[in-house]
Amino acid sequence: MTEKDLQIPEKKEVQSNAESTRNAPVFIPAVDILETEHDLTLLADMPGVPLDRVDIDLEGDQLTIRGSVLQENGAGRVLLKEYAVGDYYRQFTLSSDIDREKIQATIKDGVLRLVLPKAEAAKPRRIEVKSS
Amino acid sequence: MAIIRYPNWPWADVSTALEDFERARRQMDRLVSAFTGQGAAPAVSGVFPALVVKENGDKIIVEAELPGINPQDLDINVHGNTLTLSGERKPDKVDGASYHRRERKWGSFRKAITLPDEVNPDAVQAECKNGVLTIILPKAEQTKPKKIAIKSE
Numbered sequence: 669m670t671e672k673d674l675q676i677p678e679k680k681e682v683q684s685n686a687e688s689t690r691n692a693p694v695f696i697p698a699v700d701i702l703e704t705e706h707d708l709t710l711l712a713d714m715p716g717v718p719l720d721r722v723d724i725d726l727e728g729d730q731l732t733i734r735g736s737v738l739q740e741n742g743a744g745r746v747l748l749k750e751y752a753v754g755d756y757y758r759q760f761t762l763s764s765d766i767d768r769e770k771i772q773a774t775i776k777d778g779v780l781r782l783v784l785p786k787a788e789a790a791k792p793r794r795i796e797v798k799s800s
Numbered sequence: 801m802a803i804i805r806y807p808n809w810p811w812a813d814v815s816t817a818l819e820d821f822e823r824a825r826r827q828m829d830r831l832v833s834a835f836t837g838q839g840a841a842p843a844v845s846g847v848f849p850a851l852v853v854k855e856n857g858d859k860i861i862v863e864a865e866l867p868g869i870n871p872q873d874l875d876i877n878v879h880g881n882t883l884t885l886s887g888e889r890k891p892d893k894v895d896g897a898s899y900h901r902r903e904r905k906w907g908s909f910r911k912a913i914t915l916p917d918e919v920n921p922d923a924v925q926a927e928c929k930n931g932v933l934t935i936i937l938p939k940a941e942q943t944k945p946k947k948i949a950i951k952s953e
Contacts, residue, residue: 672907672908673848673907673908673909674848674849674889674905674906674907674908674909675848675905676846676847676848676849676850677905698903698904698905699901699903699904700892700899700901700902700903700904701899701900701901702894702897702898702899702900703897703898703899703900704894704896704897704898705896709894709897711892711904713867713868713904713931714867714931715865715866715867715930715931715932716865716930716931716932717930718930738930743856744854744855744856744859744861745854745855745856746852746853746854747853747854747855747860747916748851748852748853748913749852749853750845750850750851750852751850751851751852751865753852775930777866777867777868777869777870777871777928777930777931778865778866778867778868778930778931778932779867779868779892779931
C-alpha cells in the first residue's frame with residue numbers, strides 16, 4: 669500500500685426542507701459501505717458524537733442515521749476556524765433484507781460502525797451452471 | 801483655452817467607488833460570519849487536519865476532528881511557538897468484503913501551525929475524545945500579561 673497524504677474532507681451540509689431545532693449545521697457524514705456474505709457493514713465518520721447521541725432508525729428499507737454532536741463550548745476567543753461543528757444526518761435505502769434483531773452499532777474514535785446482518789432468505793446462493 | 805477640472809463628477813471616481821464597494825462587501829462577510837459563528841468555514845491552510853484555535857485567558861486551545869485515528873498513531877510536538885501534528889489514518893480492513901461506497905479517506909498527515917504566543921511545552925495536555933483532539937497549551941510565564949502597579953507619592 670502506498671503512502672499518501674490526507675486531504676481536508678469537505679463537509680457537505682444537508683439540503684433539507686425540514687428545519688432543525690438546534691442551532692447547528694447538519695452535515696452528511698462520509699461513509700464506507702461494505703458487503704460480505706453474511707452482513708452489510710456501514711462505517712460513518714462522525715467526530716464529536718458519543719454513542720448515546722446516535723440515533724439509528726430502520727423503517728421498511730429506509731435506514732436513517734442521525735448523530736448529535738456534543739459541543740463543549742469552552743469559553744474563549746476564536747483565533748482560527750478551519751472547520752465548522754455540526755450534527756450528522758444521512759439516509760440510505762437498503763436493497764437486501766436485514767435481520768433487524770441482530771443490528772449492532774458501536775462507535776470508536778468518532779467512527780460509527782453499524783453491522784447489519786442479512787436475513788437468511790437474502791443470503792446469496794451459489795448458482796450452479798449446468799452444462800448440457 | 802482654460803482647462804476645467806470637474807473633481808466631483810461621478811465618473812472621475814469610478815475606481816474608488818469600486819474599492820469602496822469591495823470593502824463594504826468584505827465587511828458584510830465578516831459581519832455575517834461574526835453573527836452566525838459558523839457556516840462554510842474556509843480551509844485556511846488547506847493542510848489536513850482542519851483546526852480550530854481558541855484563546856482562553858492564559859491558555860491556547862487547539863482542536864481538530866480526527867475520526868478513525870488511533871491516538872497512538874498521533875504525534876504532537878511543540879517547539880517554541882510552533883505546534884506540529886502528525887499521524888496516520890489507517891484503512892479499515894475487512895476480509896472478503898466488497899465495497900458499495902468508499903468515501904472515507906486514509907493516509908498520513910503532517911501539519912505545523914504557529915501559535916500566537918510562546919507556550920510552556922512541559923504543561924501541554926492533549927486528549928482525544930470521540931474522534932476530536934483537544935490540545936491545551938498554557939502560555940509561557942514571560943508572555944502572561946502582568947499587572948503593573950502605579951506608585952503614588
